[in-house]
Amino acid sequence: MGHDTAEWVMVGVVIAILLYVGVDSWVVQKEVEDVPADAETIKVTGQQWFWSFEHQDGTKEISTLHVKKGHAYNFEIYGKDVMHSFNIPDYVVFEDVVPGHVNHAWFAPDQAGEFPIQCREYCGLLHYNMRGSLVVEDTP
């Protein structure tokens, strides 16, 4: 095998792997961004340094969010002061809080229990402690 052939084979293999990665991400991301029609809306507001939530029925909560297992929820994410990132690591919910913009993320919890909510974009003094918790209730 000539010198150049070996290099072209390498480039070809790399491009094939990348094509696989790219196409697969396209497919998965398309699925991830497809919000179910019956998803309940929850307004999330991030500000220095706590989270507040407003359910569709008007109930408001601070720091702790209660949801029901098996339902789909669509987060509308608002910011008040600086950028934050709304993150529930166990459910891969992750979207930036950008003041002046409304961002979206959705999830459908399939396990009851308590899960951490945290901020993943540096937002100053108490960024490390901008934590909340998600309580998934096992009610039918």
Place this chain on the structure above:
Amino acid sequence: MVLELKKSRPIWQIMFSTHHTDVGLLYTVTGLTFLFMAGVLAMLIRTHLFFPGQNFLISDSVTFNRIFTVHGLTMLFLFALPVANGIGNYLVPLMVRYKDMAYPKLNAIAFWMNPIGGVLLWLGFSDTSWVSYAPYSVIRAPGPAADMMIFGLKILGVSSILSSINFIVTILKCKHPDLPLRKVPLFAWSMLTVSLMTLVAMPSYAAALIMLLTDRLGVSGFFNPTAGGDPIAYLHLFWFTFHPEVYIFLLPAIGMMYELIPRFSRKPLYSQGSGVFAFVMLGMIGFASWGHHMYSTGMDFTTKVVFMIGTLAAVPASGMHVFNFLATMWGGRIKFAAPMLFAVGGIALFFSAGAGGVLNSAMPLDFISHGTYWVVGHMHLFLTGTIAFGFVGMVYYIFPFITGRMYNEKLAKIHFIMMLWGTVQVFFTQHLLGLEGMPRRIYDYPPEYTSWVQLNQIATVGAWILGGGFLAFLINLIYSSSKGKEANMDDPFDLGGKYYYPHTAKNPHHIGY
């Protein structure tokens, strides 16, 4: 034989000189000094994170935030750029067979902006994080610190534009007429590529800095939503500069490996053409991927896909470099002296960092890793694993050229083992921490998260090993530059050929190489 440190000259003669080797020495020494200063900050950060929930070592979060901000700014702008420019100053004029840089006075001015910018960054000690995202940097970041950072970065930005112009003119206009551009050694090609990239990339951040400053003064509202601005605009301006900047930091290190690998493999380079092609490709593709830093800012699906493709497109060209290195080493009579060890270690870590980067660029996976310690581990694998390895290897290699003396090979090998071990232990562990969901830039974390505690402690021990390696480096540099064995200037590494750099380079009329 006229050498920098051996024939002792008064320091002001070096400081006020405009000769490329003097400016190169100033750049290199300044860059390494800042490396050790910022390294101390890194040790503070890691040691603090060893004990969660106890305010250990660093007693408040503001100080912690300031420390990681200045650590990042210093490593990027005051270590990576100056050392690349320093080595570039030493070697580029030799490689294009010219007596000096094209504009020697501009060269010295560009250097002297670095200490000034550095002083502003360190006296300010801003807490904005190095990215200084608006609106935090506009409405919340305290007092003179953030403004001093803006001015400091402004000065450093102007400096890097000036030195880029100098490198471009030196390489394109001053090279020896008998030397075709395609035959210019690959390190000079890497400097040419990054200089052209700097000219295109830097103005966007320069504009963003001025807008940030006027926003802070309250006379404009570009990035301040309460004044009708948009923080996303800052992100675009910032990342349009700083994604290409990643390659601006990286390519000189790759270029240095192109100097080291063939020398110590005692074999000609596998392919000059593919190296040039890969540099130019990376130089262009580097501009097509800045949006992957912003997937989670509410970007729509199509935009994300476009930036994902732009990001993945950089991988084949990086792969060509790795292939070129491996093919050069293949069947060579390799001598594993310290410079070669660092080059090979750097290539291995470059490969792992790049593989991790493919995962980041895949959209769904990015939502797991973005903003976590995964990213910290990933970009440190590039910055420490590839860039610092390349730079350190090169510093060892031109040590005899600079000082006329040999460094201590045994100590250098200890440095290599500790640095490789430490890098792997800290930054691979940080990837795992990211998968466990630990956000970056946090002062403290709940001690009841046992997996976070364990992984952080493993990473901290790794950081101490890494720091110990750099201590060996520092001792070696200081000791060997005055007390080291005199180098055999014809073949200091005993490779059986001529030393690559002519020790007559101080002669203004040299046409060596």
